Amino acid sequence: MLLFKQLDLLFTSPKSKRPAGRDPALEEMAYRLLAPLGATSLGERLRVEWSSRLRSAAGRADSRSSRVLLNPRLCACGKEEIDRTLRHELAHLLAAFRAGRRRIDPHGAEWRRACADLGIAGEERCHTLPFPIKRRARPYLYICPNCRRNFPRTKPLRRASACLACCQAHDRGRFDSRFKLQRARVTQLSSRAKPRDPAD
Structure with a gap:
């Protein structure tokens, strides 16, 4: 398990603003997680960003742009939750990277294997954090x-x-x-x- 020293800057003051935009420290942390798993090229192009557009989701992964979005509300949940959410989303990218052009289930066997390789074996599909849930119509x-x-x-x-x-x-x-x-x-x-x- 990696140390959380890269994340300490996010919690310097209880009055600090929520993070926004790219996070170089988390990108470096993600690279160090992916490189030993043979996904160096993925780690090199990966972007980790804080997005206030996320409401109920803790994070989101986009394999087409090699990007992970994190909900700024995670900062109130502690460094461990940020770390776990980052690994959860990285598992989606790692599973897609390994699958190549083959279509896979977002939370299928490939994702579960990636979770185990990233140190979060047995990870649940959805978080249980107290984020507001907004019901949206599906027209x-x-x-x-x-x-x-x-x-x-x-x-x-x-x-x-x-x-x-x-x-x-x-x-x-x-x-x-x-x-x-x-x-x-x-x-x-x-x-x-x-x-x-x-x-x-």
Whole structure:
């Protein structure tokens, strides 16, 4: 386990502002975690940033940009929680790095193995931190043409996406256009109360 001395600067004063933007100390820490695992190239291009746009999520990983976003609210939870969240998100990037072009389950066997390699074996998929949860409507619905599984979304898909379960079952996890998600219309219920029958 790495020492937390890189994180001490974040807690110099209880009145200090929440961190924002890139964090070179955490990027260095991430590099030192990834290098012994054969992921030096990933560590070299990795960016770790604090993002106030995160609300209920403790962190987020983007394998396309090799970037980890952390919620500034983590600072109130202690250095250990920052360290664990960083490793949790790094595990997503490490799993994707190892898989190459092969599609994998975000919290599947590859991610669990990466968690173990990063020192957090048995990591849970979701955190239990007291962050506010904002319920967001999901007005966009996509359907797999094969298994008919529904995929509700808060935003429309920006690129072609396929049903992961069907791709894994029929094409070893590779993208297969036969299982490309199709957008469906969602009937939005009126928020108005239904008028009562005069006979009631």
